[in-house]
Amino acid sequence: MNSIIEIKDVTWRRDDKTILEDVNWKVNPGEHWAVLGLNGSGKTTLLNMINGYIWPTKGQVSVLGHRFGEVDLRDLRKSIGWVSSSLQERIYANERTQHVVISGKHASIGLYEKPTEDDYAQAVMWMKQLGCAHLYDRVYQGCSQGEKQKILIARALMASPKLLVLDEACNGLDFISREALLKSIQELAVSPDAPHILFVTHHIEEIVPDFTHTVLIRRGTVFASGRTSDVLSSSVLSDFFETPVEVNWRNNRAWLTAGNDSSNIE
Numbered sequence: 001m002n003s004i005i006e007i008k009d010v011t012w013r014r015d016d017k018t019i020l021e022d023v024n025w026k027v028n029p030g031e032h033w034a035v036l037g038l039n040g041s042g043k044t045t046l047l048n049m050i051n052g053y054i055w056p057t058k059g060q061v062s063v064l065g066h067r068f069g070e071v072d073l074r075d076l077r078k079s080i081g082w083v084s085s086s087l088q089e090r091i092y093a094n095e096r097t098q099h100v101v102i103s104g105k106h107a108s109i110g111l112y113e114k115p116t117e118d119d120y121a122q123a124v125m126w127m128k129q130l131g132c133a134h135l136y137d138r139v140y141q142g143c144s145q146g147e148k149q150k151i152l153i154a155r156a157l158m159a160s161p162k163l164l165v166l167d168e169a170c171n172g173l174d175f176i177s178r179e180a181l182l183k184s185i186q187e188l189a190v191s192p193d194a195p196h197i198l199f200v201t202h203h204i205e206e207i208v209p210d211f212t213h214t215v216l217i218r219r220g221t222v223f224a225s226g227r228t229s230d231v232l233s234s235s236v237l238s239d240f241f242e243t244p245v246e247v248n249w250r251n252n253r254a255w256l257t258a259g260n261d262s263s264n265i266e
């Protein structure tokens with residue numbers, strides 16, 4: 001497979017509005033990407049396109065080596081895991097954690113078949129990988145926000161996806177829960193046969209070193225993309241945010257502070 005994702009000259013218009021414009025972006029095998037953009041910049045639209053929920057007005061999309069128009073999108077979606085807040089809201093309140101995880105095997109909400117021994121064994125394996133095996137047999141709704149995210153990631157892994165989209169996975173987490181989740185995601189990223197990860201965020205400090213590459217989305221266009229260490233520089237980000245910011249690297253992570261002149265931040 002030459003590329004995991006290839007988006008060529010893609011534009012998407014809705015009504016009179018251009019939501020994505022001339023987007024070019026390539027994810028190669030072996031890369032994990034952070035997707036960073038402000039509210040309304042077009043990240044979700046781009047993800048919806050990658051998952052085949054919307055079709056480009058212009059340009060070409062290939063995902064996991066399949067060109068849109070030449071592939072059954074329902075089949076393709078089986079290879080894509082997606083964890084988002086909208087999924088969080090759909091899980092049944094009284095479901096046990098291991099059953100939430102097992103439901104990922106067929107991407108269903110709830111279970112329609114009696115799980116096999118093998119299903120339970122796999123659920124435990126993925127819960128261990130995510131550092132949440134201690135939550136086995138707990139009621140899902142009783143888990144904390146960070147614990148729920150780990151369970152939902154384990155759920156997505158039950159289908160052995162080749163691409164895993166984590167959409168604002170750290171939203172609503174306190175510092176400790178956020179760091180615990182990021183640690184689990186990093187361990188997943190370096191594990192054998194790890195899926196390619198797309199980590200969508202508003203926050204630079206969530207971009208851990210295993211996200212080898214970063215794409216910056218602004219107003220429906222790719223502002224910059226490339227190796228994370230190159231993209232997350234003070235000069236690139238000051239241009240991106242259109243206000244001076246300073247990036248400090250600590251433990252291979254970029255930390256952002258407003259620069260001298262923060263008068264543009266309202």
Ligand SMILES: Nc1ncnc2c1ncn2[C@@H]1O[C@H](COP(=O)(O)OP(=O)(O)OP(=O)(O)O)[C@@H](O)[C@H]1O
Nearest residue numbers: 014017019037038039040041042043044045046202
């Ligand atoms: N179906 C649609 N019809 C019209 N406008 C849309 C549609 N989908 C998205 N938009 C608009 O496109 C822009 C980009 O939205 P999108 O949800 O992709 O941004 P985002 O980067 O994911 O934002 P956030 O970080 O706030 O979730 C927004 O202005 C949004 O209102």
